Amino acid sequence: MNRLSSWGILAALLVPFGLAAAPALTGAVEQRSVNMTAIIMFLVFVVATLGITYWASKRTRTTKDFYTAGGGITGMQNGLAIAGDFMSAASFLGISGLVFASGYDGLIYSIGFLVGWPIIMFLIAEQIRNLGKFTFADVTSYRFGQTQIRTVAAISSLVVVAFYLIAQMVGAGKLIQLLFGLEYWLAVVAVGLLMMTYVIFGGMTATTWVQIIKAVLLLSGATFMAVAALSYFNFSPEQMFQQAVEIHPGGAAIMEPGSLVKDPINAISLGLALMFGTAGLPHILMRFFTVPNAKEARKSVFYATGFIGYFYILTFIIGFSAIVLLAQNPQFYKPEALNADGKVMLDQLVSGLAGGTNMVAINLAEAVGGNLFLGFISAVAFATILAVVAGLTLAGASAISHDLYASVIAKGRSNEATEIKVSRIATFVLGMVAIALGIAFESQNVAFMVGLAFAIAASANFPVLAASIFWGKMTTRGAFYGGFAGLISAVVLTILSKAVWGDVLGFTGVNAEGQVVPVGLIPLDNPAIISIPFAFFCIWLFSVLDQSERAKLERAAYFAQRVRCETGIGAEGAVAH
Template identity: 90%
Template sequence: MTRLGMWGVLAALLVPFGLAAAPALTGTVVQSSVNMTAIIMFVIFVGATLGITYWASKRTRTASDFYTAGGGITGMQNGLAIAGDFMSAASFLGISGLVFASGYDGLIYSIGFLVGWPVIMFLMAEQIRNLGKFTFADVTSYRFGQTQIRTMAAISSLVVVAFYLIAQMVGAGKLIQLLFGLDYWIAVVSVGLLMMTYVIFGGMTATTWVQIIKAVLLLSGATFMAVAALAAFDFSPEEMFRQAVEVSPKGDAIMGPGSLVKDPINAISLGLALMFGTAGLPHILMRFFTVPNAKEARKSVFYATGFIGYFYILTFIIGFAAIVLLSQNPQFFKPEALAADGTVIKDQLITGLLGGTNMVAINLAEAVGGNLFLGFISAVAFATILAVVAGLTLAGASAISHDLYANVIARGRSNETTEIRVSRIATLCLGVLAIGLGIAFETQNVAFMVGLAFAIAASANFPVLVASIFWGKMTTRGAMIGGFAGLFSAVGLTIVSKAVWGDVLGFTAVNAEGVAVPVGLIPLDNPAIISIPIAFFCIWFFSILDNSERAKIDRAAYAAQRIRCETGIGAEGAASH
């Protein structure tokens, strides 16, 4: 694959996640050659996963099979699947690029993503498994009015899924366009059809194994790259850090904080969104129902935390090693970044890299493993996106069929056959919508979308979920108003932030130099520091003021919920707990 082609891959993958500054995606991609290794590996992956889908379709007969793989996934398998669902191509490529450019500070995203998992493991995993059945709305609506809470939970889930899907479809479409030389719309349609095939025919069983395969591939690729890079330093991290300090134009500054995030308020807001957003993502929470009992749910998070933590350690090594190793390979830099003798100019190490810092992991893959490993990493990037898309689609379809149709529209009177049929129709509709939005947003900078998804999950889902489990005085009214307050405040504050108000809607202001620059109505890039407290306050305030008959029922039901929550008595799989 050409340098320009790989640059396009990275632009497609990283812009949607907001992990690196990048221009809007353009609709024109130059394709002068293809990476046959990547194509062969891609075909092998697709063939294997379609085979798994056929096998899974034979085992998917009941609603439990479709939504939760019959609860037959082990803790270890589910931990790998959660890791596969959570570890993104942007994490791999974006975080390693941030470490390359900013050193120690580049870990802010990986720490933010990772610290949410102990919260889930120690605070929520067993309780969610004991109270729920198919979706996290089962938990939040356990003792409250079904219609109100499930409607709110389904709406917030679908908003999170929609923003995630747009970003993933744009990235996947660009990647396939580059690998095969297809038109963008054909690439997006192809990805959408694959995703719908996995979910419609294989349900959670097929989705789970796609995620497991992807996790193994990504961890294997990152491990090989990190080990091969460390070998250049005789496996001495100390030597790697010493040489990185010598080579980097920032010198000793790369070994300390402060070079990437200088505004503490924005840093805290971002950290809150990443940490609590993780604990409110519907496609992640749904995975706790695929295991037989609460003990296995806790094991799932334990294994997932280990895999994800290990993965982020690898990105840290890759980023620091790349500072030294890429500086020794002038072919990865622009001509103007090279001195007369062909060596890389120190001050041009970061700004002169072909494709920018987003290219760090890709360039390092070629540097340590040649074209074969470069092709493998390209195929893994596609597998990563496809696994996430399948999980998101299943979560969205479940919100429509199980929460909205079965429990709100049919009021619990639907049968399993009808519910599965509705879920498959919902998957088809979500797939068509994702394809349409992916094509419509091709040329847009969608950097804010995943950040907004995390902010909404942290502001609308997480407060309601935690309060429903641990606060006995919470009422249906408080949950409804608090959940919608978190949802609308997160969306509204994001719209008036610079990422949307300035960069997307085009509002500008003239700075001190007389230059028009994009601006927002608020100084925050991420709304979580405001929207999360708003949600919790509304839950508390409107619950304590609620003296309705429904509120009395809600509070009286808490004792029975607490027993099931802590012991698993009455939960599916309780006998094996």
Template identity: 60%
Template structure:
């Protein structure tokens, strides 16, 4: 077995490094514009080799389903906090938010604030209860006193859909990053990332994923701190001076664009008040309205980011890796600390990209757009403030960020299929650990293929926005069911499942019918989207909560009465931890 693992790990390592070698000699897409970055290739190679060694080490420790899903429950609160931060500081956070701030200024902050304020909800409502009630997946918590088959069928379905949307963003970020640096074609880059991710999860499970996330979190925090320091250093550590320069640059760019539009329309630029309009556009980055256009969109978008955090399966799963509820609370404290600090840095990085990247022809293509796409703002800024060596470091860290998050997502999706569907629904709990692991690994392979296909299909999307869609679905399906099942004594299986599925289907349907998918991805004409808002959360969350409440209070079946009678036992265990599994008993 170990020999087989070594062979496969070596093969995938060669695949990844071969991709870099192909890039070095090939003339594909970006290669003629971007010289081969040997520093980045070397750092990529070092990271891949290092993480594959971690996977080999973890494979020797992964002997049971508990080891595979939760690392045996022996990870400390501090380690888990860093790993959660690593999970959360994804391609969307690092590449997507900084790109959104560069494009929209102040409005980009809605991502940072929305992502961050979800943590108090987890701290005070979820973390301790999750650890005391759960074992491997959030369905263990939601279905503690409910009929197992329907609740786990819902949990597995919603988990897989959330994971699919989240995976899209990570794969897009990875593809654009490797395409930019190595000159590989986009689809080849996505395939390499998908292949490496499958190695980490297939062999190392949660142990390997956790340590890759911890290492990545430390490197990313250090790299982002240096970038923000260098940006502010160039402005005498005056944020005001940085903002003033950003407004000036945006105004100049707006003036050029308005002049070009006037000429194209056949008007004399001298007759158009370009200066006033350009100044207004430049100043607009310091206020709201560039991204979120109306109050309904702002509220709905904010709700998705806030409550989606408490419904993300790969984040919830991390609370089962610690030995007890105290360590779970400690995990959230450390995660919130690192994530809050990191999001402050992304704002500085975004405005830094306006001042250092948008005016430098080295980072722009013939049409004036960023080389590699809009998501690459932070990568170009690294080159601008730290040169080629720092570019190589940040690129390798961004790649590590994507790999670690994709591995965590895939693990949560695989556990939903193997633990919730196969072991509990189909086999009714009569399954051995080896069979469950085998199903989990087959699911990992399938998810890897799906991630690659979707990553290629959504190439042009902003990755922070794609993740916000996953948050909207998690907030509309998983969060209402978890919240009501754990905190409301009258909640029943029928109410949780019907309400959960209504939240899930309405959020997915409204997401598809929104401009972001209906127009931008499916190619329908502008203004034809049937749902006009950026996020469905305000509507789909309401549908889910109302349905759970209404169906539950109308449910007077014998099963419902039994479930209500079990609530005091659930409450005692969730509050005290009496009867909860410990690390050795996982």
């Protein structure tokens, strides 16, 4: 498999990631023989989660049950579920592979994702729980025109979900083809059907518990792998780093920043997309309505941040330890990467790895735990994809049924039974579309889609959400045009970047060395540094220019909204403080 591009690592993810929050696995796949251990372990996971879905279906009777699990999830449980929704298979495989290849700089993506969580915890988690009911559009439309705001929120959410889902389904097919030895189309269909089963019958309750189980399995597997790997260095990180520097072709440079993202403008733009994109992902924001009150919402983000941060520390250990341990295992390398004695040539340590750097964590699992642990990690990787696509699909179905159908089309006159029916139909349609597009895009480079999903979430969802909470002068007109400005600018700038214009559409140019290479019309790899300020500017401009009577009423209503934001008075399950 080819090394993940920077777009492919974006997640979150997730959430995403995930693969959430999460990056997509793309490129050619070297198919392994069927791993029966992995398949048996995965079937055990499927049977257990289907049992949970059956249990959850008995408890899913109202829209509140379907969208938010009845609001009865604790902060600890929700924190694990958020982590399960955000920690992706591609984060696990991709970031550990980046650390293996580039050293210290491989953490740039995980740090970017992680920084988004304090923003969520301190700025918006409590306000979202106090103002909303089922989706983040409930918050952005609290004092504004329902039709306009829910329309732009639903469209941007569906675009984020669509791009994320396509990348996830293609990633699922590639990953399962790689790890299990199954056919690509079969893997895509299996993921799609299981995801539809979880969401249609179990709603948020089943989705939550699938994500919790997956998070526990992934954290347990990564912990065992990291501890087992560290045991080879007498549990001394210093010894691990020292040996890695001595073996790696990059030498001491792998302990320094700057090897992966050299352009500071692109680095800043990437960081903005990761931070604010995380705070605008609809399937992540939706999780704050599953807890009973704002206090539990804050607690859930606190726990999620701890779990996710711990997970990224593990990927760091896995990546560095693999530099030393994989060099001692020539069976993981291509024949041309070995010398006459059958040992790995150090200059081939990275480029000679069979399957590419995406296989670092998988190969290390086999090196430290044998075939049984390899099967476990492979099954966890598949379970990870299922957890993420279930969360994405539920967010998309909610945007269609709650925001578009119930609020815009039916104008609040629909009953709960009809709304749940529309949600389940939307889930089925989204699932079938995801399967079809996953199969259709098999040979396409879809890595940019994850980056685009984060850019849209950061440019369309986050500015409208933040301004609706913290700026009393915003109006319906400002939110409507600002949201679409962020959405359109993020899409257009992404199309003009090298990731799409050159790599996908095939436009080329000649570089300084006279080589023909893919090019973009703009130098940015990620549009966030332009599209986020542009969205805020449009929100400000169209709001201050709006002097209608409706706008005056909306500004006057801000004080009551602010009181509810800060105190929870009037919110369901509110705890005064």
